[in-house]
Amino acid sequence: MQGEGHRVHGMGLALEAPTWPAITDGEAAAVLAHFPLVAPITTLSWHSPRPFSAATLIDTADGALLLKRHHHQVRSVAGLAAEHGFIAHLATAGLSVPEVLRTAEGASAVGLGEGTYELHRRSPGADLYRDHPSWTPFQSYDHAHAAGYALARMHQAARGFNAPARTAQPLVASFTILPAHDPMAAMDAYIAARPALAAFLSARNWRSPLAALFADGASGLAPRLVRQPSLWTHNDWHPSNLLWAADGGVATVFDFGLADRTCAAHDLATAIERTAFAWLELGTKPDHAIADLRAARALIAGYASAGPLSPDLIETAIRLLPLVHIEFALSEIDYFAGIVGDEDATLLAWEGYLLGHADWFLSGAGRGFLADLREEAGR
Structure with missing residues (x-):
């Protein structure tokens, strides 16, 4: 073949x-x-x-x-x-x-x-989502719960892995901007290390929209992130990176290509952001129809079922949701601009992914989702 x-x-x-x-x-x-x-x-x-x-x-x-x-x-x-x-x-x-x-x-x-x-x-388990795009929601809330439990188990297993963060390279979900006291200065450093990304952004007024996002969503976030224990994490937790057992549990976790040193709250927020939203239908469906609160709730409940869960971790993950995708989106832009040379995909990663996802969280539907999720998680 x-x-x-x-x-x-x-x-x-x-x-x-x-x-x-x-x-x-x-x-x-x-x-x-x-x-x-x-x-x-x-x-x-x-x-x-x-x-x-x-x-x-x-x-x-x-x-x-x-x-x-x-x-x-x-x-x-x-x-x-x-x-x-x-x-x-x-x-x-x-x-x-x-x-x-x-x-x-x-x-x-x-x-x-x-x-x-x-x-x-070949690893054990059924590849139930192998033909589905990465931003595909779970087929059931039981799958979301099982994936949350497996994520917590992975975080427990990751403890003690003391390798440093990965060096700058395309398509890695690094963790340098949001934990910084000055995220815009950290942005400057991130961009300077990636010439193709710098060339793309140099033709755009990128500072204003990013500064607005940080001003709206990052207030008080950096001190919270500094308090979170540093941990190597998966950073691409979605159904098609999991193999499934006959009982609906997760049999194998795979595709660690985005793995890096972040923290558990970052990984949990990424898992919710990857799986509880119909992002591929953003702009074609009403804003209120994009999010699935039950899926996010099931994933968090599954995570909590693996052991005692700090309220601070959950609150930090919820606060991260509007911005957790930013560094990987920048990495995608660097990849499309510098390696693939695809102008359309580069622009879509900037406008549709980085800015579009963040803008949804700033909308009434997005703010309502975060409020509802915070209330659900506090019960």
């Missing part, structure tokens, strides 16, 4: 031609040659529709493998090693995560040409 006619999720609801071509049989064989204990390839049985990399499910006589290719400017071998170290820590702590395979030299990633490759054994 060579991936002819392969399509991937775009920035909206439609499937699009991939930025990164599907992995071929010959390409997969060349990568697997670096893994001497892996059985020969039978077939490439599936190609992922996720847009920021290429991935394929490989059938072998010794079970299925997942091969993932990143462009070397998105992930280097060292960049993948950082997240693989986190995965290994979580596995040691008892969390079900992918088994990352290693080469004969002990490396967890391989660089070939312009690609950086990682190879996993």
